[in-house]
Amino acid sequence: MRNRPKGCGLYVHVPFCRTRCIYCDFYSTTGIALVGAWIEALRQEMLLYEADFGRFDSLYIGGGTPTVLGDGMVARLMEALHARFRFAPDCEVTIEANPDDVDQARLEAMKGLGINRVSFGVQSFDDRDLAFLGRRHTAGGARKALEAAIGAGFSNFGIDLMYGLPAQTCERWLTTLEGALFFRPTHLSCYQLTVEGRTPLSHMIGRNEASLPGEEEGRAFFLLTSRFLEDRGFVHYEVSNFAASRRFFCRHNGKYWSHVPYLGLGPAAHSFDGLQRWWNHRSLKRYVEALARGRKPVAGSELLSEEQLELERLSLGLRTRRGIRLPDLPETALPLVHELRKARLVRVRGNRLSLSRRGYLVADSLPVLLSRPSSPRTRALSMP
Amino acid sequence: MKQIRNFSIIAHIDHGKSTLADRLIQYAHLVDDRQFRDQILDNMDIERERGITIKSQTICLPYTSRNGVDFELNLIDTPGHVDFSYEVSRALASCEGVLLLVDASQGVEAQTLANLYAAMEHNLVIIPVINKIDLPSADIERVKHEIEHDLGLDPEEAVLCSAKEGLGIEDILEAIVARIPAPSGSAEKPLSALIFDARYDSFRGTIVTCRIFDGTVAPADTIRLMSTGAAYKVEEVGIFRLVREPRKELTAGMVGYLISGIKTVSDTRIGDTVTLEANPVEKPLPGFKEVKPVVFSSIYPVASDDYQSLAEALEKYKLNDAALTFQKDSSAALGQGFRCGFLGLLHLEIVQERLEREFDQSIVMTMPSVQYRFHLTDGSVVTVDNPQYYPDPVTVDKSEEPYIRASILIPERYVGTVMKLCMERRGVNSHLSYPTPGRVEITFDMPLAEVVFDFYDRLKSITQGYGSFDYEITDYRESQLVKLDILVNGEKVDALSVITHRDRARERAVRICDRLEDEIPRHQFKIAIQGAIGGKIIARSTVSPFRKDVTAKCYGGDITRKRKLLEKQKKGKKRMKQVGSVMIPQSAFMAALRTSDEE
Secondary structure, X not given: OOOOOOOEEEEEEEXXXXXXXXXXXXXXXXXXXXXXXXXXXXXXXXXXHOOOOOOEEEEEEEEOOHHHOOHHHHXXXXXXHHHHOOEEEEEEXXXXXXXXXXXXXXXXXXXXXXXXXXEEEEEOOOHHHHHHHOOOOOHHHHHHHHHHHHHOOOOOEEEEEEEOOOOOOHHHXXXXXXXXXXXXXXXXXXXXXXXXXXXXXXXXXXXXXXXXXXXXXXXXXXXXXXXXXXXXOOEEEEOOEEEOOHHHOOHHHHHHHOOOOEEEEOOOOEEEOOOEEEXXXXXXXXXXXXXXXXXXXXXXXXXXXXXXXXXXHHHXXXXXXXXXXXXXXXXXXXXHHHHHHHOOOEEEEOOEEEEOHXXXXXXXXXXXXXXXXXXXXXXXXXXX | OOEEEEEEEEEOOOOOHHHHHHHHHXXXXXXXXXXXXXXXXXXXXXXXHHOOOOOOOEEEEEEEOOOOOEEEEEEEOOOOOHHHHHHHHHHHOOOOEEEEEEEOOOEOOHHHHHHHHHHHHOOOEEEEEEEOOOOOOOOHHHHHHHHHXXXXXXXXXXXXXXXXXXXXXXXXXXXXXXXXXXXXXXXXXXXXXXXXXXXXXXXXXXEEEEEEEEOEEOOOOEEEEOOOOOEEEOOEEEEEOOOEEEEOOEEOOOEEEEEOOOOOHHHOOOOOEEEEOOOOOOOOOOOOOOOOOOEEEEEEEOOHHHHHHHHHHHHHHHXXXXXXXXXXXXXXXXXXXXXXXXXXXXXHHHHHHHHHHOOOOOEEEOOOEOOEEEEEOOOOEEEEOOHHHOOOHHHEEEEEEEEEEEEEEEEHHHHHHHHHHHHHOOOEEEEEEEEEOOEEEEEEEEEHHHHHOOHHHHHXXXXXXXXXXXXXXXXXXXXXXXXXXXXXXXXXXXXXXXEEEHHHHHHHHHHHHHHHHHHOOOOOOOEEEEEEEOOEEEEEEEEOOOOOOOOOOOOOOOHHHHHHHHHHHHHHHOOEEEEOOEEEEHHHHHHHHOOOOOO
């Protein structure tokens, strides 16, 4: 990403949903009554970190479903954040929105609070898909919400979509894509439906109640999506992400992908300070309890070794159009690079290597192959 | 002083040797019955898993005979597989007698005979023991008949027992003290002790197991190893209970251990004689039967950086396995490694497993080879056990390969299938004899190379485990040999090259290509696998590429989760070897190595 952010990223996890979708494994609870306790704890957590991070130039309010919070609650949250932290004047401020929760008035109110980017969790413009996924809204509801965003004056909004759903054909998926493009979004996230462990979807798959496309179909969906959107001027800048132009690359997510420090507040949120990563309790109860006792609500942490950093750099970098630095690769990786170029899976521009459209498809196996061989451990030799 | 008896148990595989050893130990009450583990001497995981004994172990059992005399019985456990006849011979040289164990239902087997001959070579007193008499299929009379006719021993001297049920254990102990002679030798003579085993202890250095024939050794003595002349100060001597038990001294007749600050592994030689620097014995003890490796394979570290660590591991390993030989080797595909010599394929597999388990090495092993001989046009003769040194074919006048005399003992009903197997393996000059009714001994002349692969496994499987096999190397015979190369995406994988008989080359090439096709994981691109003799491709297969593996989501800031998956992948990569752009898993090398007839 050319306009790589200098500042840090701030994430706030809103762990509430009115209903749970069958595929989602992000942490959330339907116990909306706990919102008060959550925001109180969140304020405490802000106090613990106020001095640790510099200026933020991206704020991302995600979840969960942030829009289950009422206007007043969002205002309290924004006030609290501004009271504790410093933000750049051009800070990207995103909120994730469920189409069902917002109308033009609400969106205008959010805009008034400094929110300048909305990410709509639409998933599909086909009601059959939405019913399968357990979404609350309908395609009609999604259209209304998007119109409201335009009406409220949002010039920068994104739409999240999903493909590879049971019974979804390429034609049906194209209809959804076209449905989204109609609103001229600046950003599209197109995720292939992935089965996560211990979700209702995984149980359905286990019981053979649903089946998902195989490798070849998944590949066809992926290539179709990429071609279709790039033909219409979008930049396929990350495996699952498209932007209308470079200007609209998601600045906040870019930080996750390039090891820029970020602070995550709220239950289950992850943080990274450049060397160390830590994550909060994946339980609102434990999160609140820890903070009530004045403790950091941290469930675990890790200090990244050089080898781990390399692996992450490769895996995150290869998922993006920006790619990785060629000179960083070990010599042992060069025959593979050569073969990958021959197969047109990678391209090399200057000293950077990035994956082609077909290369994105095999991005998961490449980081390990391109990484430096593990350094030999020092071993204690002993005999029985 | 207590009376001493030194003995060993020899048996065909599965005739219950380890179980009998367990019972003898239990009888001596060295361990609480509740703490007792089966096969207590087999303390390596791999021995327990495979139910075989790889390393000889020694244990000193206290026993008070029926007439009230106190004895110390040194039991030297021995391996039971044909590959380990060397270890058997070392153990036998330290004994005065053996228990020759025969299964009451299986009767005398090929190895029983081989073991008997080995014991006779060492002039040992032989006590036949018929084991497993509790089995419904036990046929004691028939086995007695076999003992008389096949082994030429007095069947009335046989002791009956069931090691499993603990029957007849005391009779065996009585037979040991009554029939096996006390060790001769004098404590006053100059020290003369035979090293028959050694192991490495990370705290104590080399722990040498030896049999004292003459003389006395005690801490603070200075000993000399006769083959190298190196001198060491003795730190500790003692005997083996289940753990080492220090003693003030070891004297003539005893079996025990010496710790003497021998730090460098190469200073200890199995078969060497230990004497005292101050009062040395004139002549070393007669040497052990020297066994030469017959199967050769190269071992490479999976990660080239681990070469040094592999070198150290092999050095330490060799302490416990004198039969292994190794020297430096290198390969374009696999980097620096070692060319190793083994007693057989089982030995090879055991070395591999132990290097991995006990020494934490990730290794790749090349195709096993025998030692071939080439007569060149200039009149010289070269011996080659490594396909890398295969001579230029135009300079070869005549090529030869080693032959064995295989002897196979089977129930009569398997004659047809076993004959067929031997013929497929280029067996010639067969001979059938009927040592006892219903049982056939087949002998064949066969190339050793044909046996090196999986002959024994195949034999066991087609005879449902009833076939027993033994062999000796006889001579070299002329043979049409070629070098088969394997290419992966056009790159020759030198480590997969193999010397083979011309008529077997295509078949082998096809199998190796197929195995590699199965074992090389799909890559991001197509992989061609070819078998070639010189420039001629004789077999080919393809690994088609995978086309999608990317996961859609990167889980927000939870990069850790993603990385953990990659770290798991990377661990797998440690067991892979890069050839050009292709990652070949170690399992592919192993699978290619196991070229069996079955598929």
